[in-house]
Amino acid sequence: MLNRLRKDIKVVFERDPAAKSVVEVLLCYPGLHAIWLHRIAHWLFNRGWVLVPRMINYFNRILTGVDIHPGATIGEGLFIDHATGVVIGETCIIGDNVTLYQGVTLGGTGKEKGKRHPTIGNNVVVASGAKVLGSFKVGDNSKIGAGSVVLREVPPNSTVVGIPGKIVWHDGKKVNRYEDADAIDLEHDDLPDPMAEMMLCMQRNIARLEGRVAQLEKELKNRELKGV
Known part of the structure; x- marks a missing residue:
């Protein structure tokens, strides 16, 4: 647990040049607080609890402005910059070393049951205001441009921009x-x-x-x- 906390703090320093001290990060980074509260809620959710994890989720949203369903699976090294307005759905799966900026939504497109939220690969960057909607995968090392709306699968090593999202860069080549x-x-x-x-x-x-x-x-x- 302590190693995980140290890694979370280290991630902030690696990706935010505004971070000046450990105390500042511990007290003033809502994205970090949102991740820690989610881990508690997720641990309880996986053990059959329903109401308490949802209450933690609700408190998390009020405190940080981030809405992460307790059922969402989050890997190591997630960084939520500025935090405000980020929404992560119940069946969403996030890989390692992912960066989410403010206003990002990882959501569904309807009332279907089962897996209905995206799977985000490792080392993915989702820029401000982007919406990734549906049960598909965003491949490793990909980038989603600010304000984009992604509705279909993204292959690894790609950059997607626009509404609806279009692949404009793939495997080091412009499309x-x-x-x-x-x-x-x-x-x-x-x-x-x-x-x-x-x-x-x-x-x-x-x-x-x-x-x-x-x-x-x-x-x-x-x-x-x-x-x-």
């Missing part, structure tokens, strides 16, 4: 889904927007068509002048 979609380079802090890329492609095509129409009109006018 071009649109003609001339080379205007934006994918960087960790500059995730491209597939819809914006599509709009740029449409604008370029319209500009080419307008140029062609203008050229044809000019040729037609010259022919009319020669005919006169």
Whole structure:
């Protein structure tokens, strides 16, 4: 238990440059408090308790702004940055060394029974406001861009952005889904927007068509002048 607590604190220092001291982390990091309270609730939930784990879950949400169902399975090294608004569903499974930013939802899409929440692989980063909805897996070492809505499985080593989520980077290579979609380079802090890329492609095509129409009109006018 002490080793787990030490590792949780170490994770904060590794991923948050704002952390200055152990005392600060212990007292002022709601994401850390949310994980610790969840572990207590999860331990009780797995032993057949229902009401008490749910009460801990409710208290956790009030205290930290994080709603983690007691049934959710969380691996080691989870870091919840800023914490506020994070929701993790009952059948969600989170691997090791995962990072979640504020406003992330790992939820379901309906009232189906059984496994209805996502499985998040190891070393995954889910950026602010992203929603991962449904019973599928997000592969290891993947990134979900801010504000994205992911509704289908993500292979390992991928980057997903947009609504609905589109894979724009996979196994170290950019995935071009649109003609001339080379205007934006994918960087960790500059995730491209597939819809914006599509709009740029449409604008370029319209500009080419307008140029062609203008050229044809000019040729037609010259022919009319020669005919006169």
